[in-house]
Amino acid sequence: MSTLSLEHELAALIVEALKLKADPSSIQPEAPLFGNGLGLDSIDALELSLAIAQTYGYQIKSTDPEIKTMFSSLRALARAIEKNRTK
Amino acid sequence: MSTAPLIRLYGPEDVLAWEADGPRSVAEFLADVTELADMLPDQRSVLNLFSSRYEFLVGFAAAMVRGHVTLLPQSRAPQTLRRIAGEYGDCYAVTDQGDPVEGLPCVTLPSRGSRSGRTPRSAAVPHIPLQQAVAVAFTSGSTGQPMPNRKTWGALVSVGLAIGSRFGLKAGLCRSVVATVPHQHMFGLEASVMLPIQHGLAMHAGRPLFPEDVRTALVEASGRSVLVTTPLHLRACVMAEIALPSVEMIVSATSPLSRELARQAETRFHAPVNEIFGFAEAGSVASRRTVAADEWHMLDGVVLTGQDPEWSVRAEYLPRPIRVPDRIAVTEQGQFRVLGRTQDQVNIAGHRASLGDLTQKLLEVDGVQDGVFFLPEEGQAPLTRLTAVVVAPGKTGEDIRRALRWSIDPVFLPRPLVMVPKLPRNETGKLPHDALRRLVEQHSDPESTHEP
Numbered sequence: 288m289s290t291l292s293l294e295h296e297l298a299a300l301i302v303e304a305l306k307l308k309a310d311p312s313s314i315q316p317e318a319p320l321f322g323n324g325l326g327l328d329s330i331d332a333l334e335l336s337l338a339i340a341q342t343y344g345y346q347i348k349s350t351d352p353e354i355k356t357m358f359s360s361l362r363a364l365a366r367a368i369e370k371n372r373t374k
Numbered sequence: 375m376s377t378a379p380l381i382r383l384y385g386p387e388d389v390l391a392w393e394a395d396g397p398r399s400v401a402e403f404l405a406d407v408t409e410l411a412d413m414l415p416d417q418r419s420v421l422n423l424f425s426s427r428y429e430f431l432v433g434f435a436a437a438m439v440r441g442h443v444t445l446l447p448q449s450r451a452p453q454t455l456r457r458i459a460g461e462y463g464d465c466y467a468v469t470d471q472g473d474p475v476e477g478l479p480c481v482t483l484p485s486r487g488s489r490s491g492r493t494p495r496s497a498a499v500p501h502i503p504l505q506q507a508v509a510v511a512f513t514s515g516s517t518g519q520p521m522p523n524r525k526t527w528g529a530l531v532s533v534g535l536a537i538g539s540r541f542g543l544k545a546g547l548c549r550s551v552v553a554t555v556p557h558q559h560m561f562g563l564e565a566s567v568m569l570p571i572q573h574g575l576a577m578h579a580g581r582p583l584f585p586e587d588v589r590t591a592l593v594e595a596s597g598r599s600v601l602v603t604t605p606l607h608l609r610a611c612v613m614a615e616i617a618l619p620s621v622e623m624i625v626s627a628t629s630p631l632s633r634e635l636a637r638q639a640e641t642r643f644h645a646p647v648n649e650i651f652g653f654a655e656a657g658s659v660a661s662r663r664t665v666a667a668d669e670w671h672m673l674d675g676v677v678l679t680g681q682d683p684e685w686s687v688r689a690e691y692l693p694r695p696i697r698v699p700d701r702i703a704v705t706e707q708g709q710f711r712v713l714g715r716t717q718d719q720v721n722i723a724g725h726r727a728s729l730g731d732l733t734q735k736l737l738e739v740d741g742v743q744d745g746v747f748f749l750p751e752e753g754q755a756p757l758t759r760l761t762a763v764v765v766a767p768g769k770t771g772e773d774i775r776r777a778l779r780w781s782i783d784p785v786f787l788p789r790p791l792v793m794v795p796k797l798p799r800n801e802t803g804k805l806p807h808d809a810l811r812r813l814v815e816q817h818s819d820p821e822s823t824h825e826p
Contacts, residue, residue: 333583336585346614
């Protein structure tokens, strides 16, 4: 899958998993997901990690080398999933 | 003056904590405490912001040795820290993350490298007077403005020992404690710090978030662990498709655990799930095995006093009887069931109910994932109606209302019933009043609800 279509797919997954009531295409690929961006918190991170594990077979953990950057934006998260996915 | 030792039931070479880079022995711990105590300034109050549970304990112990009081802020948000530092003028911080509060003296632990070569000066376990005030916990924002609650060393020791004795830890059943809860939180301090150090157990210094983190922490703690956690983390672990090591026991608190989730967690971890009931003013006071009973059993040394509807808890270590913030029904055996928060008593058109009860009924509706009943600002209309905020994907407000008609008196049916994607729960799962009010304001536009 191309990075771009993975980003689209992931945006839809985020909106669904976190019940954001937003149009997936409105999530800017480079905008922050947490804090001032979409305003997600650690409980959202936990929720999102469950959806990612179920969809892509990637169990996120706090010791992942890219953990600090992967939740920084949709694009970074897509990149981390592309690298670590098992399905 | 009566005292109690800082730690119990360890030998000098026993592991007291598992840090990211390996074990910390009791001898290393005592040396760290002595070294940090010597570095602390003369101010009497300390904000302990260490993110490692082990370093937090070193800071807490060093402060006690110096006779200082550790402040336990509800959040690490800069404005919260600034406000508390302002209220306790005689204040400094211990931290691993630079200056946390502008203008506050800051102390960090010397680096590990510089510490490892030294000769421990003292291997003696400090004894702390039972009456010494050692911590201030702030009550939850869900009952209004945060209020300070002073804790003595005697109170913390008593609760730590009572939790252990309730769950049979004295028998040497367990070896370590892994916790997902913050150690700056009252329950976290009691169950993830006091519990291990009063029973000779090794604490895991981390604070695992993701299920994979929990798995790793349990492996690092080398088995036979007590997992101290919350319903939110338990749910994530139950849903994750990973093999989780078995644990000896799970202790959950901070928000009510459903019996179904408790049952799933028991299966997943091959261990009993126990719940603790407590509140910041008194600390942990009762427990139950969630799958087996609705009734809470008082911890050793705590008794209920009073009569319906107002009950208090009494214990030797508490300065006075402390009002139970929830409405409870007390059984003849001195156990109790929680009916709802006392402040949550409502009277609608002459009918009395508890918002906690109503919320429970709402949560039992098929398809409802989360939800809450509350009383909007009064005085706007001759007859105040309740508001309910509900998370139920795929359901309409009318579906929910129809189901509620079966379980609650019609006067309590919510108007409005607002469907939202999620509730503004904080990281311990609670719902601050302000956040809830803001959420309803945001969704008060009829277009944004699923109202028929």
